[in-house]
Amino acid sequence: MAKRAGRQRNQLPTCYYEGYLEKRSFKDKASRKLWTCLCGNALFFFNEKRDIDYVEKLDLSGFVSITDDCSQDHNLDAARLNLHMKDENIKLTAPNAEARELWKGFVYSVAQLSVPSYLNLLPGQVHMLKEAVEMEKERIKKQSAGLYVSLKPDMPACYHSVSRLEAELLLEREAKKGNMLLRPGRNGDSFAVSTRQDHDCAVFRHYRVTRRHDGGFYIDVENPVSCSTLHDVISYLVEKTDGVLIPLIIEEPYEKSISFIRSDKENGEMSIQETISKVVPPSVPPKPVAPMVPTPEKVLVEEECFYLNDTLEEKEDNTDSSAVPPSQVEKKPSTVRIAIMPPTAAPRKFTHSPNSSTNSDPKTATNMGPMRLIPxxxxxxxxxxxxxxxxxxxxxxLV
Incomplete structure (x- = not known):
């Protein structure tokens, strides 16, 4: 079994037939269900249908024969077959008998370049096999003449296997990623460069790139431009346009979480599970808070009791109010009124002079506040x- 060559699905030769097959060689202990593509003269195996990279490749150049396997399978609808190669034998299982006949017909036709007559197929299916044989003969002819480029890893990153119309749609849809791509030519033995630029509207241009018989390529314009490789073709266009033409490179998306397939031990059902990949960072401890030092105003509120409508500047001293002239009374800024319930303790003793100028002078009373604390x-x-x-x-x- 050959190892993977590193090519992706869009870089493989023409696909003649594809579908799911269970594959098991005599060295393997268990079979694997793989998406199988017959591209050119080889079978390419993928884990899933949507995968881009293949996991195994089986070259049919050592093909000997392909026969039915009448052994019983756990799936009653499945149909087994044996693929005999020169150096090994491969066991394959198709979903049903009809798919087995088609696989036998396509593998035999591509490997032997002739349609087998012993298979039980419909006329339309026989016609499909004949078309596959003609396409494979043409591919081998071009490859032997040096006109067929099969090693697609040599392709630039902006190569896309699309038609002329699909190239224009792709350049329109992915305008932010680039405005130039390389694609297969219309006749199959050449390539083409498609570009898109904005000038009042979208302007598309297509340039033919032909392979030379003595090696290399050339851009088929009025003054042909010779290039050694397709990479040089793209580099030449980028350089001569001062970077206006940008190769369109579309990166394939990556998975955002780690998942795996696990089988239930009780019922055998397969399920996809995700691993816990989030790591919660440790929380930062809070900064230490300095102890609050009580201000004189707060101490005053805690030590003395005030009635409703009292203010903080109306604080009574133990000294006689008559001893201080009204003109020398210190005026303090007004503060917020605080409503506190009357105290339960015995009231403090105050000295009060009825002849004091504080009570007689209305101006002084106004300055001291709207209300006075009366013992x-x-x-x-x-x-x-x-x-x-x-x-x-x-x-x-009584008087």
Whole structure:
């Protein structure tokens, strides 16, 4: 079994037939279900139909015969066959008997360049085999004449196996990635360079690149330009246009998560599972906070109790208010009013002078604030005076 040559699916020769096959050689212990493509004179095996890179290649140059295998398979609809090569034998399993007949017909026709007559096929299927034989003969003829380029790894990265119309659509859709690509020519023995530029509207141009019999290529214009390889063709166009033409290179997407297929031990069902690839970074510890030092205003609020509508600047000293003249009273900026419930402890004693200028001067009272803190003893004394006055008015004999 030959190793993978590094070519992708779009770089392989013309595909004559493809489908799923279970492959197992006599050296292998278990069979594998692979997507199989008959391209040219070789079988290319892929893990899945959508894969681009093949995993195995089987050259049919050592083909001997292909026969049915009548052994029983676990799948009753499946049909087995044996592919005999000069150096090894390969066991293949097709999905059904009809697919087995087609695989036998295509492999035999391409390897022997003739359609077998012993197969049970429909007229349309026989016609497909004849077309495959003619295409394979033409491919071998061009390859022997040096006109067929089969080693596509030598192709530039901007090579795309598309037609003229598909090239224009591709350049229109991927305009941000490039505006020039290399593609197969119309007659099959040449190549073409397609470009796209904007001038009021999209302008497409196509240049034929022909292979020379003595080796190398040339751009088929009025003054032909000779180049050693197709890479030189692209480099020449980029250089002569001062980088205006940019090769269109489309990178294949990569997987964003790691996944694998696991079989359930109980029921044997296959399921796709993803590995946990996210790593949570450690959290940064919070910065230490300096202890808060209480301000004098906060200490004042905690030590002294205020009634409603009291302000922080209305703080009573133990000294007599009459001893300080109103003109020397320090004016403090007004602060936010704080509503605190009345204290339960005994009230503080205050000295109060009824003849003080503070009570008599309205200007000074205005400056000291809208309300004054009145001691509880003064309130009690005032209440008693009001009660005596009320009784004297009711009973004049008590005076």
């Amino acid at each position: 509880l003893a003064a309130i009690t004394e005032l209440k008693q005076k009001l009660e005596k006055k009320t009784k004297s008015q009711e009973d004049p004999l």
